Amino acid sequence: MFRRRPPLPLFPVGALLVGGAVRDWLRGVAPKDFDWAVPDPAQAARELAAQVGGSAFPLDEARDYWRVHVPEGVQHDFVPQPDDVADDLRRRDFTVNALALTAGGKLLDPAGGQADLRARRLRMVSEANLRDDPLRAWRAVRFEVTLGLRMDAATEAAVRQVAADLAAVRLPMPALERVRDEVQALLAHPDAARGVRRLEDLGLLALTLPELREGVGVQQGGFHHLDVFGHELEALHQLLARFPDADLPLRWATLLHDVGKPRTRDTEMRPDRTTFYGHERVGAELARQALTRLRLPAAEVDRVTALVRAHMAHLPISEREARRFVHRRRELLPDLLRLMLADREAARGPQSTPATRHAYALGLERVLAALEEQPAPPPPLLTGRDVMALLGVPPGPAIGEALRAVAEAQALGEVRDAEEARAFLLGQEGGL
Template sequence: MPKYVLEILKTLAAGGHEAWCVGGCIRDSLLGRIPEDWDVTTDALPEETLALFPGRAVPTGLRHGTVTVRLPGSNPVEVTTYRVDGAYHDHRRPESVSFTRSLEEDLKRRDFTVNAMALGLDGTLRDPFGGQMDLRRGILRCVGDPDRRFQEDALRILRGLRFAAVLGFSIDPATADGLHRSRALLEEIASERIWAELQKLLCGKAAAAILREYPDVLGVFWPEVLPMVGFDQRNRHHCFDVWEHTLRALEAVEPEMVLRCTMLLHDIGKPSCFTMDAEGNGHFYGHPAVSRDLADGMLRRLKCGNADRETVLRLVEWHDRNIPRTDRGLRRALRALGEEDLRRLLAVKRADNLAQAVEFRGMQKEINLAEDMMNRLLEEKACVSLGQLAVNGRDLTELGYAGPAVGQILNRLLDAVVEGVAPNNREALLQYIQKMETSK
């Protein structure tokens, strides 16, 4: 427990109050993880907490009993009065709260047993609902009735999946049934909240396992996912249906949000592109472009940031595109994508191939070859961007060019260098400009 948290507990105790660290910080500490933040619960009323920390506490949620305390040089700590929640009419926050003097009553209103433990100043652990045992068993279980917990706050549905994915926990059968039954309540939750939870879920070590069990939950806000489930590809390259292929590809990339999101969406357009030839073989002509368009709408719906959205869309669109294992082919790809996204694309291609039938996973050698060639080109400082050109806008201005023509000619010069038509040499490029002019 950090010193500043100990100081807050000691100050509340010296004022005659109970005080406990509570929630995720206790869960993470018991798991041997470093908590991101610390929360405190107390029987002190908000005004009593404010009085104990003059100049160091601000009322940030008086309606719900929360005061934020920041000691010198420390992180802020939310100190909340023990409370009992009133009715939840919007499936997100209680209409009212009433303060109580009972720690157990406060813990009883929390979402999952692993988040309903409290640690005191003397090291006493209060765990009335078996959270510590659930941690040891690797189980996520609601406090009390799952249906009631999810009716109170529908975001708990997605938080539950996120916790299970990140911690690698299984979900208690009664809680799992409640998740499925209550999933439609997610329609009441703001898209930004859903996106925040989904990003963490996708990067969890058990993300694929959780998505495999709960596609119906994902389908509430992304119904485009549902046609993939059980869709037989009828293609010798694929021994899995579209959804299972997607999940295996997802777990084959690093737990980085853009990569995981790309793998989740890279084949989202396959069901709508399906055709079958005379021999009964399935084909998905044009599915990368369809997947890109569907993914665009899905990510916009959840208010995904523009930069991440555009990167995911680019990778989805390129995931099935052949990149020739030649210097020119790699220069073209670097010109179009840049180093970071080309490395991501190779990771996407590698994962996509690993999720195919075993006998068709030979593309791994070709992907490795492309990566080796790319690394060599980068070490040689091959010209693949405007900033690397041996001429610049000033050179063209001195030749009399102005306005949009400057950018157009620079791009044509870069294309010539990338294609191997002209060397990246100032004199050679200036001569190339002259040839361009005489050929008009």
């Protein structure tokens, strides 16, 4: 658990290093965020900024909270030193965060956090502290996954009770932006799928992504050996095992790719099997609603929505179809292929055979080859004015439709220059 401890920066005059930075230092991990309790936060922040070439600014002037951003991405926060440091530490969330370190190397540990770190135990300082800020329930799950700890029985019971009281509106729900930050920190970890399952186990997923947990117990059959929820978690696991650098939008899209299945489940159209026709379209809108509710940036929501909507695209069986696939979905590549591969590898049902998996792999390879052959769209052969002059039509939707038809023909190698593009349009005029 503990490695050789990294060096710490020079302590400001009279400062205590507190919280997570001390925890990480004890674990042998170089902290990225430093929390300092100092006699004069403004002065300490300005002095540090001058030393390291960073920028100092107030976070909360009324409470005298200051922050310094260091060029290497390290962050230092400064707050006034409390009159009773031990009492202040006892008001924190977990014992592993209720730590402080003096410039002389003395560890202040009133709640026994160092012993809990050694035991890989996550223990609340008190249930009252947990309930004072219910977001700490989500943080407990994040710490289990990202720090390799495990809640003790009392802490787990308290987290379950917080979730139950939030669901019954006996406690106020934390701001969704704060919930989002905890969940995204969880998703950024290689073992994110386990963390999401833990949220479900503790009753927190229903408060976070109720759309996702609708898949619990929804059986699929066919290519699938897991229920919808289990399959989505396994797909996320497969994605991160193969593509550990996957960004958050791709992780979200993989987790939510089948979120529309419970609402499109149909056993009447095909009595011999369950179908989920249109689940990618329904799922795209559910993903949009969920991530908008969690206040993700609009551009990221759009990306996730587009990936979910496209994940059922048929893979090509020829080079020509591969070029068409790339042309129509270029903006989503290669992430769409990564999602599709994770989806396929998460499926191990009775219809999943070595032959079907091999055929799927060949389709992916065709798309990758076409993408490598044409990594960027070729420059357009015609302009809107060219099309209007050629076809004798006014501005309108038909112009865009014509330009898209030419662009696809160009991507497929059917037209190579402006003259061939004009001939192509004239030949297609009746069908545009």
